[in-house]
Amino acid sequence: MPIHLTAPEAAPGGPDGKGWNRLSLNAHFGQAAQCALRPQRWAALLESQDTRRARWGGFGPCVNGGKCDACPLLAALHDQCTVVPFNAPRVLVRVEPVYPPDAMFAGPAGWRLWPTLGPDDRDYRDRRPWSWEDVVRVHGWEVGRAYVDEHGDGFWLERTTRVPAVGVSIRSKARASFTRHSFAVASTGVAMLHCGGGACTHDEELLNAISHACPGPDGADEERVPVRWWQDIQLAPEPVGAYRFAAAVSPYSVRIVARDRELREWGRLTLTGSGWTTERVLAAGGALRAHLAGPAS
Ligand SMILES: [Zn+2]
Ligand SMILES: [Zn+2]
Ligand SMILES: [Zn+2]
Numbered sequence: 001m002p003i004h005l006t007a008p009e010a011a012p013g014g015p016d017g018k019g020w021n022r023l024s025l026n027a028h029f030g031q032a033a034q035c036a037l038r039p040q041r042w043a044a045l046l047e048s049q050d051t052r053r054a055r056w057g058g059f060g061p062c063v064n065g066g067k068c069d070a071c072p073l074l075a076a077l078h079d080q081c082t083v084v085p086f087n088a089p090r091v092l093v094r095v096e097p098v099y100p101p102d103a104m105f106a107g108p109a110g111w112r113l114w115p116t117l118g119p120d121d122r123d124y125r126d127r128r129p130w131s132w133e134d135v136v137r138v139h140g141w142e143v144g145r146a147y148v149d150e151h152g153d154g155f156w157l158e159r160t161t162r163v164p165a166v167g168v169s170i171r172s173k174a175r176a177s178f179t180r181h182s183f184a185v186a187s188t189g190v191a192m193l194h195c196g197g198g199a200c201t202h203d204e205e206l207l208n209a210i211s212h213a214c215p216g217p218d219g220a221d222e223e224r225v226p227v228r229w230w231q232d233i234q235l236a237p238e239p240v241g242a243y244r245f246a247a248a249v250s251p252y253s254v255r256i257v258a259r260d261r262e263l264r265e266w267g268r269l270t271l272t273g274s275g276w277t278t279e280r281v282l283a284a285g286g287a288l289r290a291h292l293a294g295p296a297s
Contacts, residue, residue, distance in 0.1 A: 002036065002051055002052060003037055004062060005033060005057075005059060006033045006056060007034075033056070033066060034057075034059035034062060035059055035060060035061065035062045035064075035068070035073060036051040037051070037059075037136050038063075038073065039059055039132050041058050042155045043058055045136070048136050049142075049143055060132075073133060081139045082135065082138045082139075083138075083166065084115060084138060084159070086115065086117055087166045087167050087216060089158070089212065090118075090144065090156050090157065091116065091141075092115075092117070092118050092121070092156055093135065093154055093155055093157060094151065094152060095111055095152065096111060097111055098110045098112060111132060112129035113130040113132065114130075119149060138157065139163065140159070140163030141157040141158060141159050143157060143158075144157060159212065161208045162205065162208065163208060164204075164207065165212050165214060167185055167216065168190075169183070169184045169185075170182070170208075172200075172207075174200075176198075177196070178194060178196050178197075179199070179200050180194050181195070181210075183211055184220075185214055185215065188220040188222075189272060190214050190220050190271065190272060190273050190275065190276075191210060191214055191270065191272070192272075193207070194269075196265045196267065196268075197265075197266075202291055205291070206287065206288070206291040210288070212283070213281075213283035213284035214280070214284075215273065215274075219274050219275015219276070220273055220275060222252070222272070222273065223252075225252060225253060226276065226278075227249050228249060229250070231247075231249055231278065232247050233247075235247035235254065235256070235278070235285060236256065237286060240292055240293045241292060242260050245259075245288070245289065246259075252272060254270070254271040254276055254281050255269070256268070256281075258289075258292060266292070269288055
């Protein structure tokens with residue numbers, strides 16, 4: 001993975017094609033090589049996701065004298081994963097430049113990046129801010145669009161099924177004839193996936209996707225489910241490929257069964273607790289359906 005970015009000869013258009021201004025010329029021309037793991041703005045962060053695309057310009061200087069195989073940031077990329085502290089499908093990261101007290105013309109001395117739940121989340125300063133290097137080490141979230149409002153710049157991170165939901169613990173128990181995956185929130189079981197027919201044919205991503213649908217601690221309990229028996233048809237996912245689904249609501253659980261063409265049960269998802277709103281049940285069933293639909297082509 002190329003992470004060492006050498007400065008270009010005086011490129012007329014500037015590294016981002018937007019042209020140099022005097023300040024950036026002074027700041028960058030003839031400057032040191034940069035490290036593709038040290039983005040300092042959103043566009044560079046996007047490039048850092050696949051460092052083959054990264055070009056000198058938006059990054060911090062190389063910290064290892066050009067010996068990138070031993071770059072401490074490269075080691076940290078795999079060993080020190082940054083955890084997004086929210087159970088949410090997307091988070092807004094606000095980018096706050098930090099200026100030294102006497103700097104009138106120089107660029108920012110650093111940045112604080114604040115993970116937030118969205119534009120209306122105002123309490124973010126109580127949390128620990130990230131550095132740009134911290135964001136590079138977020139695994140399983142994709143860098144989304146840039147964002148601007150009256151409070152400043154930011155960008156979105158979008159959760160993928162490569163990570164489970166924060167706060168949902170997933171345990172799997174394999175038996176000779178079936179495997180059972182249980183999902184717990186605040187030590188309370190909220191869901192169970194029962195896979196028939198011996199070894200599981202799915203990977204972690206299905207379990208992660210189901211965890212994204214699970215309720216938070218408020219809905220993790222042994223109360224009645226908030227959906228009703230007459231929603232059975234509405235709650236069953238649409239058929240996909242060789243698979244058919246049926247949903248059955250009882251007072252304390254919702255069960256979604258997936259069967260193949262021969263009506264063999266592929267898997268059975270049981271959801272319990274007062275957190276299983278219509279929306280969440282549809283999301284859990286949707287996760288099962290998306291998995292059985294196979295990789296999106
Ligand atoms: Zn480096
Ligand atoms: Zn380097
Ligand atoms: Zn399984």
